[in-house]
Amino acid sequence: MAAQGKYNCIVIDDEFLARKLMADYISKIPQFNLIDSFDSPMAAIDTISNGEIDVIFTDIEMPDMSGMDFIKNLMVPHGPLIVFVTAYPQYAVQGFEVNAVEYLLKPVSFPRFVKAVNKIITILNYRQKYKELESPAEKPTVQDTPAEDAKNFIIVKSDRRMVKLLYDDILYIEGALEYVTFHTHTSKYMGLFSLRKLEQELPAERFMRIHKSYIVALDKVREINGNLVKVGEHTISVSKMMKPKLLNYFAGKK
Numbered sequence: 001m002a003a004q005g006k007y008n009c010i011v012i013d014d015e016f017l018a019r020k021l022m023a024d025y026i027s028k029i030p031q032f033n034l035i036d037s038f039d040s041p042m043a044a045i046d047t048i049s050n051g052e053i054d055v056i057f058t059d060i061e062m063p064d065m066s067g068m069d070f071i072k073n074l075m076v077p078h079g080p081l082i083v084f085v086t087a088y089p090q091y092a093v094q095g096f097e098v099n100a101v102e103y104l105l106k107p108v109s110f111p112r113f114v115k116a117v118n119k120i121i122t123i124l125n126y127r128q129k130y131k132e133l134e135s136p137a138e139k140p141t142v143q144d145t146p147a148e149d150a151k152n153f154i155i156v157k158s159d160r161r162m163v164k165l166l167y168d169d170i171l172y173i174e175g176a177l178e179y180v181t182f183h184t185h186t187s188k189y190m191g192l193f194s195l196r197k198l199e200q201e202l203p204a205e206r207f208m209r210i211h212k213s214y215i216v217a218l219d220k221v222r223e224i225n226g227n228l229v230k231v232g233e234h235t236i237s238v239s240k241m242m243k244p245k246l247l248n249y250f251a252g253k254k
Contacts, residue, residue, distance in 0.1 A: 006033035007054040007124050010047060012070075013085065014039050014062045018106065022057050022085065025113045031121055041070035053080045054124055060086040071100070081120055081177075099177055126179060126190060154202075156182060158189040165189065167206060171232045173198060173215040185232055210238040210246055218249060 009032050011022045019037040026034045035053065038044040042064055047053065058067040071082050082099065087106040101123060102116040156163045169184045175195035182189045199209045209215050214236050216229060223230040224246065229238045238246055 006031055007121070008033050008035050008052055009055040009057060010035050010044055010053055011037040012039075012041055012044050012056065012058040012062075012067060013037070014059065018059065018085070021108070025108075025110060026057075028110075029114075029117055032117070041065045041067060048080070055083060055120060056080045057083045057085050060084055060088060081123060083116060083120065101177065122190075123177065123179065126192070156189050156191045156193075158191050163189055167203070167217070170207075170217050171220045171234060172217060172236060173207075174236075175213050175215075183231075183234065208242075208246060208249065210242045211236070212239065213237075221246075221250075224250070 009026055011019050011026070011034070013019045013022065016039075019039070023034055023037055026032045032055070036044075036047055038047075040062060041058070044056075048056070056071075058071065060067040067084065067086075081101045083102045083104060084100050085104045085106060085108060089105055101120060104112060104116060152168075153164050153166045156165050165182055165184075171183045171185065173195065174181045174183065178192060178194065179190055180193045180195055180198065182191070195209075195213075195215065199207075199215055202215065206218060207215050208218055210229065216231055216236070220231050221229055222232070224238070224243075227238055227240070227243065228235050229246070
């Protein structure tokens with residue numbers, strides 16, 4: 001994060017006008033500081049390596065190296081957030097497979113850019129808060145509890161609060177990068193957790209991973225319709241791989 005309290009950004013695009021447009025948009029966001037813009041991924045390597053870059057806005061189709069290949073080689077835990085800005089919608093699935101937080105289709109309107117920025121800043125703010133709250137040796141996890149209580153709730157560090165979240169209140173858990181959001185009937189709580197670790201630690205008879213981004217409370221599932229699952233009043237996706245397991249559960253074949 002920049003010294004003046006702004007988040008550092010770079011733009012990578014081989015088209016001058018595309019770089020200029022992104023630079024103009026970024027200049028209108030008070031929380032962002034544009035460090036530089038580059039016409040190729042290779043030109044940006046030194047800046048990424050030497051500077052504290054928080055967000056990378058990158059095209060995909062570029063002459064020397066595709067933005068997708070570049071990001072695949074760049075992926076590191078707690079690294080810069082990736083936003084793909086491209087004219088090609090067919091890369092969207094690949095984009096999210098490399099944990100891109102947003103996928104913007106050219107020509108990008110400013111309102112669409114602002115919508116993406118709101119999501120980006122939310123994630124970056126949580127990162128910053130956890131850096132301030134946690135010592136380097138201490139990582140927030142599902143807290144250890146006495147055996148008789150461990151089956152009933154988990155402790156979530158959300159913002160500056162410690163929330164005792166009952167299993168009975170959880171509808172589903174949504175993962176995004178190293179963060180998850182616990183959805184209940186009345187609230188949402190974002191915490192720094194691994195969705196994979198939660199899948200292992202939550203009681204399997206009550207919770208199931210049904211998608212790379214979702215863990216669902218089985219007793220809250222109201223309807224399965226194609227690749228969609230209704231949980232309370234929410235509708236989320238079930239992957240083709242996990243759908244048979246979910247159907248078997250409700251058919252009594254656990």
